[in-house]
Amino acid sequence: MKQDHYADVGLFPGKSTALGVLGFILFLVSLPLYLPEYNFYLLNLMIAHVIIVVGLNILAGGTGQISLGHAGFFAIGAYGTVLLMQKLGIPFIPALVLAGFIAAFFGFVVGLPALKLEGPYLSIATLAFGLAITHIIGHVDIFGGRTGIQAPPLDLGIPQWGLSYVLSSDVQKYWLFLVVALLMAAGARNIMKTRVGRSFKAIRDSNVAAGVMGINLPAYKTLAFAVSAFYAGIAGGLFGFVLGFFNPEPFNLVLSITFLIMAVVGGLSSIAGSVAGAALITYLQFSLLKNIDEIPYFGTLLTSISERWFTDEGLHNIDSIVLGIIMVIIIIFEPSGLYGVWLRIKGYVQKTPRDTHKAGEV
Amino acid sequence: MIAQLILEGIATGACYGLFAIAFVIIYKTSDVVNFSQAEMAMFCTYFMYHILSLYHVPFWISFLATLGFAAFLGIMLEYVFLRPARHSSTIGLIGITLGIEIILMGLAGWKWGAEQKEFVLPVSYSSTHTIFGDTFISDWAIALFVTTACVMTALYFFFKYTKPGIAMRAVQQNMYAARIVGVNTGAIFSLAWAMSSVIGTIAAMFFAAASTLDPQFMMTPFVRAFAAAVLGGIQSIPGVILGGLILGVAENVFGYVWPDSKPIVALIVIVLVLCFRPSGLFVRHYIKKV
Numbered sequence: 001m002k003q004d005h006y007a008d009v010g011l012f013p014g015k016s017t018a019l020g021v022l023g024f025i026l027f028l029v030s031l032p033l034y035l036p037e038y039n040f041y042l043l044n045l046m047i048a049h050v051i052i053v054v055g056l057n058i059l060a061g062g063t064g065q066i067s068l069g070h071a072g073f074f075a076i077g078a079y080g081t082v083l084l085m086q087k088l089g090i091p092f093i094p095a096l097v098l099a100g101f102i103a104a105f106f107g108f109v110v111g112l113p114a115l116k117l118e119g120p121y122l123s124i125a126t127l128a129f130g131l132a133i134t135h136i137i138g139h140v141d142i143f144g145g146r147t148g149i150q151a152p153p154l155d156l157g158i159p160q161w162g163l164s165y166v167l168s169s170d171v172q173k174y175w176l177f178l179v180v181a182l183l184m185a186a187g188a189r190n191i192m193k194t195r196v197g198r199s200f201k202a203i204r205d206s207n208v209a210a211g212v213m214g215i216n217l218p219a220y221k222t223l224a225f226a227v228s229a230f231y232a233g234i235a236g237g238l239f240g241f242v243l244g245f246f247n248p249e250p251f252n253l254v255l256s257i258t259f260l261i262m263a264v265v266g267g268l269s270s271i272a273g274s275v276a277g278a279a280l281i282t283y284l285q286f287s288l289l290k291n292i293d294e295i296p297y298f299g300t301l302l303t304s305i306s307e308r309w310f311t312d313e314g315l316h317n318i319d320s321i322v323l324g325i326i327m328v329i330i331i332i333f334e335p336s337g338l339y340g341v342w343l344r345i346k347g348y349v350q351k352t353p354r355d356t357h358k359a360g361e362v
Numbered sequence: 363m364i365a366q367l368i369l370e371g372i373a374t375g376a377c378y379g380l381f382a383i384a385f386v387i388i389y390k391t392s393d394v395v396n397f398s399q400a401e402m403a404m405f406c407t408y409f410m411y412h413i414l415s416l417y418h419v420p421f422w423i424s425f426l427a428t429l430g431f432a433a434f435l436g437i438m439l440e441y442v443f444l445r446p447a448r449h450s451s452t453i454g455l456i457g458i459t460l461g462i463e464i465i466l467m468g469l470a471g472w473k474w475g476a477e478q479k480e481f482v483l484p485v486s487y488s489s490t491h492t493i494f495g496d497t498f499i500s501d502w503a504i505a506l507f508v509t510t511a512c513v514m515t516a517l518y519f520f521f522k523y524t525k526p527g528i529a530m531r532a533v534q535q536n537m538y539a540a541r542i543v544g545v546n547t548g549a550i551f552s553l554a555w556a557m558s559s560v561i562g563t564i565a566a567m568f569f570a571a572a573s574t575l576d577p578q579f580m581m582t583p584f585v586r587a588f589a590a591a592v593l594g595g596i597q598s599i600p601g602v603i604l605g606g607l608i609l610g611v612a613e614n615v616f617g618y619v620w621p622d623s624k625p626i627v628a629l630i631v632i633v634l635v636l637c638f639r640p641s642g643l644f645v646r647h648y649i650k651k652v
Contacts, residue, residue, distance in 0.1 A: 060453060066452070113633060116637065116640050120452065120456060121636055121640060125636050128585065128589075129633070136626075257460050257464060260460065268453070309473075311473065314474075317469070318468065320465070321465050324461040324464040325465060326461075327464075328443055328461040331457050332450075335450065
């Protein structure tokens with residue numbers, strides 16, 4: 001039980017959680033010591049996805065508004081960062097933050113219809129936004145059109161002043177990404193624990209009741225979109241440098257759906273859940289399911305099934321099938337996602353029954 | 363020239379409207395926005411392509427078989443995926459239909475590959491009849507108008523005079539009250555999904571005949587049909603058709619002037635209508651009780 005206000009707003013609810021988080025951070029920091037270099041591409045991708053899913057969770061888990069346009073904010077972040085660096089010569093870190101704010105501005109604009117809409121209508125409006133962004137990027141020359149653009153070298157210093165510190169390998173980028181992700185996660189935790197986050201949750205539970213209590217609905221609803229889009233923009237900026245070379249193609253509706261799947265699988269309204277969901281789905285999508293035909297026995301079986309009943313080259317489609325099934329199963333059987341599973345395990349392990357109410361229903 | 367543009371716009375718009383009816387039926391009956399509608403229709407169209415091209419079944423038999431398959435698919439999806447989750451929140455329901463969407467997309471991609479296929483209807487897009495001057499109409503458009511009219515009439519009689527139709531209207535108004543007076547709501551949900559899947563599949567056949575068949579071909583029509591539905595007010599079937607026609611014409615005229623920006627029209631329409639008249643142009647404003 002929390003006894004006072006400061007216990008509730010603290011960064012960690014208790015000593016054990018603080019130790020757990022510290023251990024997890026140490027584990028992440030120690031990874032480059034023993035993990036082979038080629039894994040870090042995947043890890044960087046995971047980190048970018050973790051950041052955007054944490055942001056999506058502020059929106060979906062926090063205020064209960066659903067967005068199918070996050071691939072659009074992601075694209076704004078990626079293109080924004082690269083173009084600010086290339087065309088205006090802004091160093092990486094200001095460019096990244098600036099791109100985040102550009103995305104946040106668009107998030108604010110998308111949030112305006114959210115004042116009147118809810119549920120399915122809102123998701124359609126955001127979906128329209130996401131598709132429009134991809135279309136515009138694909139048709140305007142400055143964005144490189146359909147061919148795409150090349151990200152410049154990731155330089156942490158200010159190259160114009162001769163201070164140059166180029167991150168070239170995936171491991172070096174990993175350090176940077178890790179720091180950014182930790183900052184963003186701590187930020188999200190603070191947002192959700194303080195006045196703003198509590199207002200978000202009040203809006204989620206009842207729009208009208210929140211308004212009656214004196215919460216400024218227009219301000220907080222658009223703020224939720226802006227914050228979420230800011231996270232998406234930062235994640236997109238990093239994502240651009242993971243890929244190195246990108247075009248509008250990957251920022252499609254399926255990507256937005258994938259982000260939503262990550263958030264739902266992890267558990268809405270839980271930051272640890274978002275991290276787990278994003279990491280798990282990214283691993284499934286980009287590692288396990290991508291090379292599913294190389295799994296011993298099972299992969300051969302699938303390949304032969306594929307050749308006998310399906311098309312030979314279509315086996316890679318299995319990832320969307322599996323992701324879809326995971327999504328449906330999670331929503332039907334464990335609406336609080338991996339976080340809910342964790343709470344349940346914790347409940348079984350702990351001898352004394354504790355406060356195990358579900359944190360945030362989907 | 364302008365008459366031609368408008369005529370083509372009306373034809374495409376009717377197709378949007380037809381497809382929009384499909385998810386309006388589900389939305390009205392069970393308050394679920396079915397994001398998997400496009401992929402259900404795509405999957406059934408592939409089914410038809412498959413039996414047409416592999417087994418060389420006569421067109422009408424395969425057409426009827428496809429409609430049967432569509433109804434079956436709709437009922438199955440509702441029964442397996444949505445019924446266990448009926449008490450989920452809006453996010454949960456949207457999530458489930460999105461899940462179905464990518465499952466079906468993956469299955470189609472696995473079974474039939476990502477390359478574009480040619481889907482042929484007996485009514486060709488290229489055989490045309492001159493109406494007056496340089497204005498002409500294709501067989502495709504004529505068949506589409508006839509089909510839309512038939513579907514609308516059938517729906518009118520269904521909702522007005524048949525017992526399941528009246529029961530469905532009762533469920534739309536108040537599910538619990540309908541259940542109390544003895545309506546089998548589960549069966550009504552199944553029926554709604556079957557009808558919507560069948561209508562969506564018919565629309566998808568027209569779309570496929572006008573373009574090509576690939577696992578993502580229904581994505582764009584889906585968004586546009588949704589714009590049509592939003593424009594007409596998602597609660598009314600005639601309104602949705604009217605919304606489709608308006609959108610089709612607007613898009614065609616706009617696309618003639620700025621060909622590059624044609625896909626944006628539907629998106630702008632969605633956002634503007636939702637911002638300023640969320641209940642659509644033709645429906646009275648609907649106020650939700652707390």
